[in-house]
Amino acid sequence: MRSIYNLVYMYIYEIKMNGICINIFILVPYRSATTSEKSRKVRGPNKPLEGRYILLEFDEGTGQVLGANSKKFVAHCGCLVRDRLPVSAREWRQGKDNPNISFVSDCDKELILLNILQHFTLDTQDEALKEKVKIWAMQKMVKQF
Numbered sequence: 001m002r003s004i005y006n007l008v009y010m011y012i013y014e015i016k017m018n019g020i021c022i023n024i025f026i027l028v029p030y031r032s033a034t035t036s037e038k039s040r041k042v043r044g045p046n047k048p049l050e051g052r053y054i055l056l057e058f059d060e061g062t063g064q065v066l067g068a069n070s071k072k073f074v075a076h077c078g079c080l081v082r083d084r085l086p087v088s089a090r091e092w093r094q095g096k097d098n099p100n101i102s103f104v105s106d107c108d109k110e111l112i113l114l115n116i117l118q119h120f121t122l123d124t125q126d127e128a129l130k131e132k133v134k135i136w137a138m139q140k141m142v143k144q145f
Contacts (some may be wrong), residue, residue, distance in 0.1 A: 037051035046079045054121045055133075063132025073120055077137055080112045085145070092142050104145070112141065 015022045022064045049072060057067035091103040113134060122130050 019132065029143055046075060046082075048079050048083065049076045049119050052119060052121060054123050056123045058122075058124065058129055058133060063129065063134075063136035065133060065136070069120070071118075073137075074140055076119060077112075077116060077141050079142050081141045084108070084112055084115070092145050109138065109141075113137065 053063050053069045053072060055067065055069055055073065057070075058065060064070075084110060085104055086102075089102050089104045091101055095101055116137060122133060124130060132144045
């Protein structure tokens with residue numbers, strides 16, 4: 001068997017007629033043993049978190065969430081952005097250049113932040129730090145949008 005691009009030709013049989021030898025070949029699609037016998041593993045959808053988590057560590061300068069639940073925090077932000085925002089929204093902020101392009105409304109952004117705060121408790125009394133954490137979360141959501 002020899003491979004020609006995605007086709008394989010196989011020698012089938014030989015015919016002898018009037019002293020002339022004719023070899024018969026047939027072209028068949030190439031099928032790899034790995035793709036036909038093994039199924040490809042696919043990740044499941046990222047689901048929103050259930051329950052409450054406490055965020056204990058923060059970066060004072062940027063508001064970045066640190067510690068044990070930081071990855072859950074970022075994953076939950078991304079999950080909410082993908083699930084709750086309309087697909088028709090093309091930009092995060094309203095552009096000054098082209099006001100006709102659809103964007104995410106401030107109301108939708110606030111609803112996502114409220115949902116995040118329902119699942120995560122910020123363990124700090126400093127209101128300025130809480131505001132920095134909200135800004136940092138918004139920046140993460142922009143990247144995942």
